[in-house]
Amino acid sequence: MLLPQPLTHGRIVQRYKRFFVDLVLDDGREVTAHCPNSGAMLGVNLPGQGAWVSWSDDPKRKLAWTLQLVEAAGPDGTGLVGVNTMLPNKLVAEALATGTIPELTGYANIRPEVKYAAASRVDFLLTDPDRPPCWLEVKNVHLSRTAGLAEFPDCKAARSTRHLEDLAAQVAEGHRAVALLVVQREDCEEFTACRELDPAFARGLDVAAEAGVEVMVWACAMSTEEIRIARPIAWRR
Template sequence: MIFSPPLQSATLIKRYKRFLADVTLPNGDIKTMHCANTGAMTGCAEPGNQVWYSTSDNPKRKYPNSWELSVTQQGDTICINTARANGLVVEAIEQQKIPELVGFEILRTEVKYGQENSRIDILLEGLPAAPERRCYIEVKSVTLLQNERGIGQGFFPDAVTTRGQKHLRELIEMVESGHRAVLFFAVLHSGIEKVSCAHHIDSNYSQLLKQAKEAGVEVLCYKAKLSPQQIELSSSIEFID
């Protein structure tokens, strides 16, 4: 995923109201931009961090700039725009960079499914060996690094997520219906080398994930290469129960 037009740099003043951030431009001007991340953003939004932002040419947008990357004072790069995660996974599947998800002829996104009125992030269909079998993929962005639990230890979620709990129930339902179901962790933090479920943050999500794995839901973790020029999923990393 190449950033076009190129990203521009600024310094973070603060993030507030969940969707907004104020930054200082290199010339000293202060700009308010959109923050496409509703999570806690723990460790990703410290004042003084370098940020990289994109610019939209949509005249209807109140805030034409979007915060894309954060560079921490420890030197880690983080993609804070969680809306990028789905596109990265779609791109990687289409380029056959994820061996576990090759062979399907049809890829659709945001398809309604399940008993709880959800939309699956990615639906794969048309596998020649089993044309009636679908693969439901729920994508989650991982940006929480907590090194006190081990070097490079990433966690999901970074806050209690009832929506995420619903998604796990839906994935279990798809497995019970005879389809594949995948929980895909897109790791968007350069410092994360392994991923675990954040039982200490959302014990209900952790318990549901355990049930989902026992039911046959697959868990994949792929880490992204991150730069102001482009981002791409590059390598599989370990998920630790």
């Protein structure tokens, strides 16, 4: 998936009220950007941290700038981390269309945002006349506190836990269900549920897997021009 071009580099001053981030651009301009991430953003919201923002000339927007990427230190230097939680569904849609994820190929129809369960919308419903439907839920992962290890969530995620229960209910109906965690960074080889920050989600992921929900974790290839789902990584239970 191509990112809006050109991206502009700067440094974070502060992130506040969840959806606002102040930055100083490399040319000295001070701007406020929309932060498309409602989570805690641990490790990717630090003052002085390098960041990349896009600009829009849409007159209907309150903020012209949008935070897209943050530079996070790792064992091999500084790497890009995608913090825009609006992107993973687009990345998955692209991956489904191109057959990037072999386990999710062969379906005749792909429908986004389908209502199901009591009060949920599944990210994608994959259907085919010759097999049971597949209910696919997507989660964005950007947290990494240990070298090589991605974690989710970075704060309490009751809605995500409910989604796991909804997926398990579909398996009980004889359908297929998948929880797909998209790691918007390149420096991780394993994933684990963050039991410290949300033990309920961690338990919920274990329970869902035991009930037959397939847990898939895919890391992205990252650049300031493009993000794409690239490779599977292991789930450390």
